[in-house]
Amino acid sequence: MPPKTTFTKADVLQAAVDLISESSLGGITARNIATKLGSSTAPVYSHYENIDDLTRDAIREINKLLLEYVRTPYTNISFLNQGVGLAVFAREHSQLYRAIFLDRNDYHELIEEFFQTLRNELPLDKECSHSPEDKYDSLLMTMWTFTHGLASLICAGLCRDDSNENIIRTLYHVGKIMSTHYINPIEIPGITFTDDGRAHINE
Numbered sequence: 410m411p412p413k414t415t416f417t418k419a420d421v422l423q424a425a426v427d428l429i430s431e432s433s434l435g436g437i438t439a440r441n442i443a444t445k446l447g448s449s450t451a452p453v454y455s456h457y458e459n460i461d462d463l464t465r466d467a468i469r470e471i472n473k474l475l476l477e478y479v480r481t482p483y484t485n486i487s488f489l490n491q492g493v494g495l496a497v498f499a500r501e502h503s504q505l506y507r508a509i510f511l512d513r514n515d516y517h518e519l520i521e522e523f524f525q526t527l528r529n530e531l532p533l534d535k536e537c538s539h540s541p542e543d544k545y546d547s548l549l550m551t552m553w554t555f556t557h558g559l560a561s562l563i564c565a566g567l568c569r570d571d572s573n574e575n576i577i578r579t580l581y582h583v584g585k586i587m588s589t590h591y592i593n594p595i596e597i598p599g600i601t602f603t604d605d606g607r608a609h610i611n612e
Contacts, residue, residue, distance in 0.1 A: 416452035425467040499560035
């Protein structure tokens with residue numbers, strides 16, 4: 410009789426990440442993991458009490474991979490590298506990006522952990538060091554809003570040029586404008602909203 414195959418916790422976790430890459434977070438079930446491993450569901454429940462815990466660990470693994478991308482020195486500006494890494498990740502792992510950032514899920518706190526990591530690294534960037542520290546959160550969220558839009562277009566295959574060169578050029582120009590604004594804020598016209606939800610720009 411051949412020896413019984415033993416699946417480690419790492420094997421189960423990798424199978425879960427692979428399932429997300431092939432479908433979505435909803436693809437993680439004990440039966441699907443078992444099929445992926447070519448086993449019964451026993452390995453899943455021998456390492457995890459429930460699928461929710463497994464899904465959380467899978468998202469953390471994806472966040473680790475994403476951190477590798479945003480810490481890659483595409484340029485000599487680390488804040489810019491964060492945005493470029495996010496866009497490149499969306500290009501090279503579109504389904505993982507979609508599962509984490511585009512599909513609805515109940516694991517928002519894990520995404521917040523990821524953004525807090527990025528936030529903590531901002532003071533180390535020479536481009537951001539001149540910005541008031543109390544503006545870091547706003548700066549990060551503003552650039553995230555733009556970068557997420559670009560990454561989503563790339564993820565959907567709707568960006569005409571998703572080369573590293575174009576990503577870097579685009580994000581650098583926008584980032585330069587944003588970081589300059591947070592150092593020397595420009596006066597922005599006020600906006601008045603009416604009861605029916607319409608807005609008037611007070612120029």
